[in-house]
Amino acid sequence: MSSGALRFALLGSGSKGNALVVEYAGTRLLIDCGFSAREIEKRLARLDLMPADINAIIITHEHDDHWKGVSRFSRVHDIPVFLTPGTQAAKADDGLAAIELYSPHELFSIGELELFPYPVPHDAREPAQLIIGNGDKRLGVLSDIGHATPHVRAMIDACDGLVIECNHDPELLARGPYPRSLKARVGGRLGHLSNAQAAALIGEIDASHLQQVVVAHISESNNRPELAQAALSEALSCAPDWVHVANQHEGLAWRSLVNR
Secondary structure, three states: OOOOOOOEEEEEEEOOOOOOOOOEEEEEEEEEEOHHHHHHHHHHOOOOOOOHHEEEEEEEOOOOOHOHHHHHHHHHHOOOEEEHHHHHHHHHOOOOOOOOOOOOOOEEOOOEEEEEEEEEOOOOOOOOOOOOOOOOOEEEEOOOOOOOOHHHHHHHHOEEEEEOOOOOHHHHHHHHHOHHHHHHHHHOOOOOOOOHHHHHHHHHOOOOOOOOEEEEOOOOOOOOOHHHHHHHHHHHHHHHHHEEOOOOOOOOEEEEEEOO
């Protein structure tokens, strides 16, 4: 049971799978389900959670690193899945447990948590990212976005916590092992944020409320944690180790947003 603080943890983050848990007052949501159902179960156990503790799954878009385990995990454990109409259309043949559609422009609530979805430029059918709040604190989740729009900046402004994509370093991407077409996709306007783009975005918002900043979706081939931390810490005028990094294999343990 939650202590009363809004808290979150990442089961893993990167091109091989993404999943995040947000908890408040007994409501627990799984944001994306990009690992096999069995792997999701194992990673939940590391957080002292069982599948029965999850009230709902929210899918941001249909790419496999965010979708992989959702069909089986939702069916086996009878957990409803929330997704946009575009994501549903892109995965029309994938059986799920109960489906709930959400608009990327409209607030909705699940239990004690409010979700404020917002559309992002990414090469998926109808991708959305989320602000998740409890009426007091707000956690911004921003990943899988090729460039920041004014609406994105407005949505993540003055959040108390931020999970933000720092996918690649442009020089490492250019020298890296990806084929030219994939490099163009990753670095394009419908791809993923670089360290510099994420840092620039943070520099354009009110970051004075931030208690937790987490680097997400970092590439194992085209980035290094210390580069992402250096970029964001400069934008935040903080020590690099104040910025946490969620990796592919261990994710990140519980972080809390508390009243000051």
